[in-house]
Amino acid sequence: MSIDVTTATAASLAEALADGSTSSVEVTQAYLDRIAGSDERLNAFLHVDAEGALATARDVDARRAAGEQLATLAGVPIAVKDLIVTTGQPTTAGSKMLEGWVPPYDATVVTRLREAGLPILGKTNLDEFAMGSSNEHSAYGPARNPWDTTRIPGGSSGGSAAAVAAFEAPLALGTDTGGSIRQPAAMTGIVGVKPTYGGVSRHGVIAMASSLDQVGPMARTVLDAALVHEVVAGHDPLDSTSIERPVPAVVEAARRGDVSGLRIGVVREFGGEGFQPGVRAAFDRAVELLAKAGAEVVEVSCPHFSHGIAAYYLVMPSEVSSNLARFDAMRYGLRVMPHEGASAEQVMAASRDAGFGDEVKRRIVLGTYALSSGYYDAYYGSAQKVRTLIARDFEAAFEQVDVLVSPTAPTTAWKLGEKSDDPLSMYLEDVATIPANLAGVPGLSLPVGLAEDSGLPVGVQFLAPAMADDRLYNAAAALERLVDMPRLEEIT
Amino acid sequence: MSTTTTLVPFEDALTRYEPVMGLEVHVELNTATKMFCGCATTFGAEPNTQVCPVCLGLPGALPVVNEKAVESAIRIGLALNCEIADWCRFARKNYFYPDMPKNFQTSQYDEPIAYNGWTEVEVDGEVFRIEIERAHMEEDTGKSLHVGGSTGRIHGASHSLLDYNRAGIPLIEIVTKPIEVPGDKAPSVARAYVNHLRDLMLALGVSDARMDQGSLRADVNLSLRPVGTTTFGTRSETKNVNSFRSVERAVRYEVSRHAGILDAGGSVVQETRHFHESDGSTSAGREKSDAEDYRYFPEPDLAPVAPSREWVEELRATLPEPPAERRKRLQSEWGFSDLDMRDTVGAGALDLVAATIEAGTSPAAAKKWWLGELARRSNEQGVDIAELPITPQQVAQIQSLIDAGRINDKLARSVFDGVLAGEGSAEEVVAARGLEVVSDDGALSAAVDQAIADNPDVAEKIRGGKVQAAGALIGAVMKQMRGQADAARVRELILEKLS
Numbered sequence: 001m002s003i004d005v006t007t008a009t010a011a012s013l014a015e016a017l018a019d020g021s022t023s024s025v026e027v028t029q030a031y032l033d034r035i036a037g038s039d040e041r042l043n044a045f046l047h048v049d050a051e052g053a054l055a056t057a058r059d060v061d062a063r064r065a066a067g068e069q070l071a072t073l074a075g076v077p078i079a080v081k082d083l084i085v086t087t088g089q090p091t092t093a094g095s096k097m098l099e100g101w102v103p104p105y106d107a108t109v110v111t112r113l114r115e116a117g118l119p120i121l122g123k124t125n126l127d128e129f130a131m132g133s134s135n136e137h138s139a140y141g142p143a144r145n146p147w148d149t150t151r152i153p154g155g156s157s158g159g160s161a162a163a164v165a166a167f168e169a170p171l172a173l174g175t176d177t178g179g180s181i182r183q184p185a186a187m188t189g190i191v192g193v194k195p196t197y198g199g200v201s202r203h204g205v206i207a208m209a210s211s212l213d214q215v216g217p218m219a220r221t222v223l224d225a226a227l228v229h230e231v232v233a234g235h236d237p238l239d240s241t242s243i244e245r246p247v248p249a250v251v252e253a254a255r256r257g258d259v260s261g262l263r264i265g266v267v268r269e270f271g272g273e274g275f276q277p278g279v280r281a282a283f284d285r286a287v288e289l290l291a292k293a294g295a296e297v298v299e300v301s302c303p304h305f306s307h308g309i310a311a312y313y314l315v316m317p318s319e320v321s322s323n324l325a326r327f328d329a330m331r332y333g334l335r336v337m338p339h340e341g342a343s344a345e346q347v348m349a350a351s352r353d354a355g356f357g358d359e360v361k362r363r364i365v366l367g368t369y370a371l372s373s374g375y376y377d378a379y380y381g382s383a384q385k386v387r388t389l390i391a392r393d394f395e396a397a398f399e400q401v402d403v404l405v406s407p408t409a410p411t412t413a414w415k416l417g418e419k420s421d422d423p424l425s426m427y428l429e430d431v432a433t434i435p436a437n438l439a440g441v442p443g444l445s446l447p448v449g450l451a452e453d454s455g456l457p458v459g460v461q462f463l464a465p466a467m468a469d470d471r472l473y474n475a476a477a478a479l480e481r482l483v484d485m486p487r488l489e490e491i492t
Numbered sequence: 493m494s495t496t497t498t499l500v501p502f503e504d505a506l507t508r509y510e511p512v513m514g515l516e517v518h519v520e521l522n523t524a525t526k527m528f529c530g531c532a533t534t535f536g537a538e539p540n541t542q543v544c545p546v547c548l549g550l551p552g553a554l555p556v557v558n559e560k561a562v563e564s565a566i567r568i569g570l571a572l573n574c575e576i577a578d579w580c581r582f583a584r585k586n587y588f589y590p591d592m593p594k595n596f597q598t599s600q601y602d603e604p605i606a607y608n609g610w611t612e613v614e615v616d617g618e619v620f621r622i623e624i625e626r627a628h629m630e631e632d633t634g635k636s637l638h639v640g641g642s643t644g645r646i647h648g649a650s651h652s653l654l655d656y657n658r659a660g661i662p663l664i665e666i667v668t669k670p671i672e673v674p675g676d677k678a679p680s681v682a683r684a685y686v687n688h689l690r691d692l693m694l695a696l697g698v699s700d701a702r703m704d705q706g707s708l709r710a711d712v713n714l715s716l717r718p719v720g721t722t723t724f725g726t727r728s729e730t731k732n733v734n735s736f737r738s739v740e741r742a743v744r745y746e747v748s749r750h751a752g753i754l755d756a757g758g759s760v761v762q763e764t765r766h767f768h769e770s771d772g773s774t775s776a777g778r779e780k781s782d783a784e785d786y787r788y789f790p791e792p793d794l795a796p797v798a799p800s801r802e803w804v805e806e807l808r809a810t811l812p813e814p815p816a817e818r819r820k821r822l823q824s825e826w827g828f829s830d831l832d833m834r835d836t837v838g839a840g841a842l843d844l845v846a847a848t849i850e851a852g853t854s855p856a857a858a859k860k861w862w863l864g865e866l867a868r869r870s871n872e873q874g875v876d877i878a879e880l881p882i883t884p885q886q887v888a889q890i891q892s893l894i895d896a897g898r899i900n901d902k903l904a905r906s907v908f909d910g911v912l913a914g915e916g917s918a919e920e921v922v923a924a925r926g927l928e929v930v931s932d933d934g935a936l937s938a939a940v941d942q943a944i945a946d947n948p949d950v951a952e953k954i955r956g957g958k959v960q961a962a963g964a965l966i967g968a969v970m971k972q973m974r975g976q977a978d979a980a981r982v983r984e985l986i987l988e989k990l991s
Contacts, residue, residue: 085552098551105545107552204552211792240556240795319792322584325595326549330654344590344652371586371787380789 005030006167010076010224017075024057024075028119035168044143044163046082048122049089056119074117079169081160082123085204093206094126094138097327097334097355107204109232116231125159128357130208133429137359146491151413154184160218161188172218177208179433181216182445186408186459189447191225192218196466197440198243201236209319212437222477226254253470257477260294265401268301270432276411278451282458283407286448289482302393307386308434314370314383321367391439398465403475406432408445408459444472448483498752502744505751506675513671514713519664519699521564527631527662528555539655547660549593554793561662564698565629569606570808572624579798582791591634599630601788613684623669634659683740686710695812703734714746726760730774733767736876741772826855839867851888889918903927929978940985943968954990962986
């Protein structure tokens with residue numbers, strides 16, 4: 001059988017594996033070779049586990065040969081964001097603080113990947129502790145955008161996005177706290193999904209902001225994303241915020257892809273000022289295609305979405321300041337002795353000073369301030385109220401429509417270093433993605449083509465009510481068939 | 493900034509000031525597993541053997557609430573006549589300390605599981621009502637062991653060792669509203685309250701409630717105000733007072749200390765203080781320039797706790813008999829006088845006596861041993877009677893040996909010595925120390941013959957019919973046999989031989 005292993009979709013690889021026309025070892029080795037050939041330029045991987053991936057591949061091949069009934073994706077390799085803990089290989093969170101740390105346990109999502117027989121190629125690059133929209137805040141150097149390696153791949157799951165876009169992996173896991181799956185997916189021309197909050201276990205996912213973080217799939221097609229979604233989603237007793245309900249039928253929805261009669265709401269607040277014309281144009285074309293395919297497109301207003309960034313930058317740093325307190329050099333991770341006979345407090349201070357990068361420190365300081373007595377009500381308290389208002393905007397919108405659409409990000413990928421000195425303009429990149437995290441609803445970014453002005457990928461975001469993730473896959477699968485999204489021919 | 497404090501004698505202080513107390517008691521629950529993970533909670537295990545990613549705060553680990561701990565918290569709340577929240581959350585109390593793995597403690601804050609309760613304690617026959625502010629759930633911290641210094645404190649230590657076995661063990665913190673009782677009663681009311689909580693926890697079966705092992709820990713808050721005024725003074729918080737007796741002493745000491753400061757025109761510093769068992773004094777804890785800001789916020793990793801009303805009512809039905817009612821019932825069952833009962837309760841021996849009676853001893857005998865022999869020993873050693881290394885079952889065994897005539901009361905004291913010294917069961921101590929009463933006629937007969945030979949005058953009187961004179965010969969035999977003779981049999985032998 002002639003199947004180009006590294007450019008094939010995960011779904012077709014799964015079929016080829018099932019009918020014996022290829023083996024998991026062959027597929028896994030092809031991806032490892034691809035990584036060896038291109039990752040020096042992309043820096044998408046922080047750690048490649050060739051041995052572990054091939055061991056899984058051999059095991060899957062043997063079990064398949066023995067006639068065992070295997071999971072759909074058994075033998076299809078995957079890359080995992082280095083924020084998700086794994087036994088047998090290091091987990092750094094993109095930080096010097098955890099350099100060389102090998103966790104003694106697997107995240108639930110990793111356990112599920114292992115149980116389903118997906119070889120884990122390695123751990124992908126990210127902004128330190130997932131804090132950033134460009135990957136430039138990685139302590140190990142930025143991952144680069146395969147469409148233009150002078151540009152950022154987005155963030156924080158930039159390594160996962162670059163790896164999937166550059167055919168270094170057919171699939172990847174990312175995490176999304178304010179857009180960290182969807183925005184890099186848009187920047188690199190792939191599909192990225194942030195599931196409903198509580199839909200996928202966070203056990204073993206190094207927490208950035210606990211009430212916002214969510215693990216999700218990154219892939220080159222909507223169906224591939226759905227196949228991963230189905231593997232990792234579902235209730236986990238080790239995560240108290242995990243939802244005890246059946247996983248929405250995402251694979252079925254991704255295969256269906258029918259928008260006729262579907263009510264689609266265009267979010268009025270996203271698309272005007274601050275949005276790059278090329279992005280706006282690609283988005284408008286996509287909406288037209290949906291309408292032509294039979295969707296009922298209306299404009300809806302979500303007036304409180306404009307306060308999303310402000311609320312996010314109070315809630316997120318507050319939780320960050322507490323979640324990252326555990327990195328104190330006492331039990332694991334970097335330990336700096338400032339001088340002979342230093343006290344525990346001095347060791348903690350010196351280690352945190354040396355181990356954390358500037359963006360992490362900035363957010364810890366912001367959050368510590370926002371939670372301080374006397375400021376709590378004005379900052380954290382008000383931000384929680386805004387969250388409620390945003391959730392109500394969603395509820396009202398979903399009374400009128402089945403899904404919402406907007407551009408995923410206001411711009412296409414920018415040059416490395418372009419926004420490094422301007423954190424606020426970087427924060428604004430998440431304007432359209434943040435409301436979903438604040439309200440806990442699912443979102444999906446689909447590549448819809450290249451922007452006329454920059455020639456770089458543009459993503460369209462679909463949003464649905466909580467636990468209606470299947471609606472995202474259905475709508476996106478329909479649009480996927482209609483758009484003209486070119487394949488990346490070579491890394492430039 | 494420490495200055496020498498003039499201590500005002502307690503009774504003298506009370507002529508000018510009234511104490512107001514607040515008691516915060518931490519109860520370590522006896523759940524099999526920790527508050528937020530599945531680790532074991534066995535006391536005294538090898539350091540860092542009862543830990544996992546969750547209680548070590550490893551990156552990515554998440555807490556899951558132990559439902560058994562919530563159940564215990566609700567039962568404690570109900571036993572303290574509290575309202576039980578329909579919906580409440582945990583919060584994070586943020587501060588850095590090496591023995592706290594996440595550098596925040598997961599604790600309830602402004603939404604306690606139980607609140608607005610009350611309970612009653614009895615002191616010298618008088619009943620005092622204690623209002624309960626709240627009972628909330630939290631997790632314990634690990635333990636730091638400071639090595640290389642002389643005091644075991646961090647000051648002067650060369651390094652510290654950390655044991656996280658205790659980290660994450662469920663605690664219930666029970667906080668009273670201000671306790672305003674007549675000053676002379678304050679120390680004993682404080683003691684009685686903590687003792688009462690221990691009894692309650694044991695009756696509920698939710699905790700070992702052992703102050704010596706730290707599963708019941710009391711913090712004593714105290715302030716003084718001039719007699720006749722109503723505004724509260726500045727309080728001190730004396731931490732980890734580790735015995736009932738110490739609770740009483742800490743109150744007395746702080747009254748004396750505060751009075752000394754106020755008499756001199758000074759003002760009391762609001763601070764944490766440590767209690768010293770050795771001399772009953774307190775000293776200032778680590779100086780804090782400004783009040784610690786714990787930056788509390790609701791714990792986002794945990795779902796709210798929302799006990800259904802049905803569950804709460806089911807748990808209410810499992811509550812043990814309230815202690816006051818139980819005392820009344822036991823008093824009538826045992827036939828104790830009011831004074832007997834007050835002494836028993838006052839000695840902290842009610843449960844010990846009850847358990848001894850349950851093990852087969854008569855109420856009078858149980859009372860005799862606990863309030864006599866054992867109370868005396870606990871006083872001599874300065875420990876609470878419940879902490880003596882003897883169980884009610886062991887006391888009952890000793891009494892059963894007496895009832896069987898195998899030992900007498902005098903020998904029993906040696907058996908107590910042996911059991912308390914850890915020499916084994918009553919039987920084993922009797923055997924090892926050779927304490928059994930001799931009722932073997934051969935040995936006794938020889939001793940009786942010797943006593944008759946040594947005391948011919950007495951023997952003659954008995955022969956003449958003065959049977960009551962036999963006592964002197966019995967005494968002589970006992971002396972020969974070092975107390976180990978069966979007195980009744982000796983008497984029989986004497987009368988046989990001289991009739």
